[in-house]
Amino acid sequence: MSLFYVVALLSTFFALMTIFTKNPVHSVLYLVITFFTFTVHYILLNAQFLAVVNFIVYMGAIMVLFLFVLMLLNMNEDVEPMKSTLVKVMAVIAGCCLFVTVCGALHLFDTQTPLIEKDPSIGLVKNLGQVLFKEFLLPFELSSLLLLTAMVGAVLLAKKEPKRI
Amino acid sequence: MLAFIWLIPLLPLLGFIINGLGQRSFSKSFIGILASGAVFASFILSVAVFSDVWSARQAGEEAVFTQEIFEWFAVGDLQVSLTFLVDPLSSIMLLIITGIGFLIHLYAIGYMKHDAGFGKFFAYLNLFIFFMLLLVLGSNYLVLFIGWEGVGLCSYLLIGFWYTNPRYASAAKKAFVMNRIGDLGFLLALFFIFGTFGTLEYAGIFSAAKDFPMGDITLLTITLLLFIAATGKSAQIPLFTWLPDAMAGPTPVSALIHAATMVTAGIYLIARSNILFTLSPITLQLITIIGLATALLGAIIALTQTDIKKVLAYSTVSQLGYMFVGLGVGAFTGAFFHVITHAFFKALLFLGAGSVIHAMSDEQDMRKMGALKKSLPITFSTMLIGTIAIAGIPPFSGFFSKDEILAYAYAAHPIYWVLGFLAALCTAFYMFRLIFLTFYGSFRGTASQQEHLHESPASMTIPLIILAILAMVGGFLNVPEALGGGHALANFLAPIFADSAAIKAAPTIAHSTEYLLMGVSVVGALVMAGYAYFLFVKKADIPSEERSGMAKLSYHKFYIDELYDWLLVNPLKWSSQVFYTVVERLGIDGLVNGIGRGIGGAGRTVRLLQSGYITFYLFMMVLGVILLFVYGLVSI
């Protein structure tokens, strides 16, 4: 058995746990684990930079943000709103339909060829840094602006409204 | 002075604009002075222009002057410019319009003094003068048509001046609709003229028309259509019923529009296009017959009317018929001569009637008048002059113009003369009947009316006196040869009718025949006057409501209005009712409302999908994505 299938199985399991666990805190934790398995995937693909960024940004920053919000809003299993079973079943069926159709679409293309790593070095930090700061310099700088805007927006939105005089 | 032609119509237009805008804020005296002043200035200019034309004619020239104001539009081959044309015909019309228009303005200052719509009235009057001047000054049919429509509009506005009275308002509507029928003829004639001659300018059309053969079918069509237009505007059978109803307007309006100027526009139109008509003998024949029928019918109806203005209205219809007879038998000068004299004495009679009505506190029924001679001496004497003039007793103006027409009619066919003579007899009778009923006998009004009897103010009597003098001497404009005259007017107008005269020479009537005809008509008129005196003064036979036979028929205007109602109006009403209920309500409304209801219903159903639940929207989105994939799969 290839390592990929083991990790993929784990990812699928934890992803399912994420969406089916009733307690939101547990959900977040399962998602963290899912993301960790994704990091492993990136390592398997020899995409070291992505693995690190995924680890730091997704698991470290984004998920922690989720946890903070959950704690801020004091969420737990008791106040968790749940949908009726019928809606759940329908949603699962819809999701499965999506999966089946996409898979069906895939079968039209012959992509049985194994994954061939043409250049093992492309995922390395050094190499990606070169690309990022040469070819994609402008989008990279623009993304910093995007983040700044998002930060300002988030602060503005979440700020308590000042009392009207 | 010919450089200032453009000022002549512009001044009344300015008067209209200023008075129209300031009708509520200006004082009555200012409005009156401004309106009459504008027309008077136009009159002075017209006199100057006329004297230029006159001296040119005396020098033996054709005396045709044009002044292009601007090119209006040019579409393909059609080039229309706003050009003013002054020639003997239009210069005389200018004098009539501005001269009589000014007198009537002056009169109206006194007559309308107590009316709330004083400013509006004078604004409309000025607008009318403007359009009438445009009508006669235009050098092509399109400008004439603008004036034609404009005077129709002013006529509508002024008939319905007291629009709060529904009867008056519907009289205005009737006049407008009936004129519309004639205008349609005019419009079609315009199309035919352009299609045939490729231009709308008089000069181009008339010079081209000369080369057409006698009785050409195209010219026949054009002239018939133009004649339809003229029957509408000039109140001939079958479109004459609006004119008597038009008496709903204030009396100065009746005098100016419905006696002196606007209703003669049809005569002007035909006189202007005389060459076309001369080349269409069938149309001329028709004009003669219609004219005679109208002259007789109007005169017979006028015999029994009791409303003083109605008598004059039917008299106008009858006299207009006379003018058409003149046109029909080729007496273009005679017809136009009658236009001039008729403008004098009919304006005078209307204004006199207005003065009587004014004195009688708005009473118009002659059965309730009588013995007004003492209280209204000026009005009486001037109206008597007008009556003598219209009755055709020499040496007053009506005699000359009427006899010229009758002489031509006799030359065309003696039966025409007989019918015209009958109409003249009726005219003499009903006019003297009017005088005797109104001014003689005993007073039949109420006591309070008798107390208020008074002669009208100077602003009303001065126009009366001036018009009376004109009615007396107007006839000497064109004294026939038989009476030692020089045909001054005929010579003056000669270039206008030269082409027609070249084709169809004026009939020569022996002087002895002419004397005989004159004598017969004068004696007839005097006899009728005497008979009227005998009937209404000696016997004091005041007409009652109860009538029988011909008198009843005449009193009820031969039931022509009822006939039109039965023949045209009611079927129209009925069919429009059918169209309204079946086509409009069921068909169109049903369709439109059905579509509306269908869309509304569909919207009400579909909007239920918009539940507001985001989850639902997400479901739909996923479904859509799935469907897209499936579609992609299937289409591959």
Added chain:
Amino acid sequence: MENIVQNLQTVPLNHYILFSTLIFSIGVIGVLIRRNMIIMMMSIELMLNAVNLLLAAFSVHHGDSSGQVFVFFIMALAAAEVAVGLAIIIMVYRNTKSVDIDALNKLRW
């Protein structure tokens, strides 16, 4: 390193696509079955990650590093999205005292 590459070459590209689709579908199901807005956003993150993985896999397959740069940008975008999204959720919570998506049912006629 050799081992990993060796390992990699036994996996068909097709399986990466299938795996990503599966995770993506799980994300969709998550969005559909949960009413908690925070969990819905987490499911969206799941979908984003599935796409990221696929991008990285194709990048490796084609030997073109642009795909991985793209993943990097998506991560930056996700970070921004989460920051704003969570701020909005906090605002909503302040107004409705709930993070229930069905409380926001004003979006209708």
